[in-house]
Amino acid sequence: MLVNATDMLNKAREGKYAVGHFNINNLEWAKSILLTAQEMNAPVILGVSEGAGKYMGGFKVVADMVKALTDSMEITVPVALHLDHGTYEGCYKCVKAGFSSIMFDGSHYPIEENIEKTKELVATCNKLGLSLEAEVGAIGGEEDGVIGMGECADPNECKRIADLGVDFLAAGIGNIHGKYPANWKGLSFETLDAVQALTGDLPLVLHGGTGIPTDMIKKAIDLGVSKINVNTECQLAFAAATREYIEAGKDLEGKGFDPRKLLAPGFEAIKATVKEKMEIFGSIDKA
Secondary structure (H helix, E strand, O other), X not given: OOOOOHHHXXXXXXXXXXXXXXXXXXXXXXXXXXXXXXHHOOOEEEEEEHHHHHHOOOHHHHHHHHHHHHHHOOOOOOEEEEEEEEOHHHHHHHHHHXXXXXXXXXXXOOHHHHHHHHHHHHHHHHHHOOEEEEEXXXXXXXXXXXXXXXXXXXXXXXXXXXXXXOOEEEEOOXXXXXXXXXXXXXXXXXXXXXXXXXXXXXXXXXXXXXXXXXXXXXXXXXXXXXXXXXXXXXHHHHHHHHHHHHHOOHHHOOOOOOHHHHOHHHHHHHHHHHHHHHHHHOOOOOO
């Protein structure tokens, strides 16, 4: 059974660790992440971008698939199914489809409009028992065609959004989606510290978890980050393992072209990546 992410993130905030949010792109992704979470006895958040939802046939397909997998694989650790960087319209589609958690990314709106729309979604989520993530200050890089410059959030705006009753908050602190460039200046802990000081015990979210050095991640967790998003790193691991399989000619041996064999190395690579991240985040045996 899917749960919202509020309880798992409040526990993480209190216990000074972070829950991994891993984006899923197909059955292999969902299955490998769920199996790893169960093996590690770790709570987990399965993230779905609007583009990935469309790719997989729609949000209802995704929700039904994840619910069926948790049931058939007898997953007992807490699992939240979360819309990642949702539009206002996308949030309502995921509510209807059966997601247990949603993110409304109103960071590109003027702050007053972000507040207005977030406030409405807080009321909807409260009524249905879903958790809601909001965002202030765009995350850098590109995700589903949305390009952010990686600007740092205004701590006072973060407080205004936090005071609406959201369950967790993503604040831009110089983090970027995708690969980090060589000239990346690092996370702005000054901004994170200021945001945390104004938002109190509210769990904070770090997007763009791929490529951030471990020491920075641990420092961010100390400053209130309780949810860390990872997507690109799993994609790179999957691609590298699949490339190695094909370049070794294994797809030409026997029935090596069978997708169950062809995708198996990538499946295992995702599992290894997720396990490594859970170790860094400190979420193992926290289910």
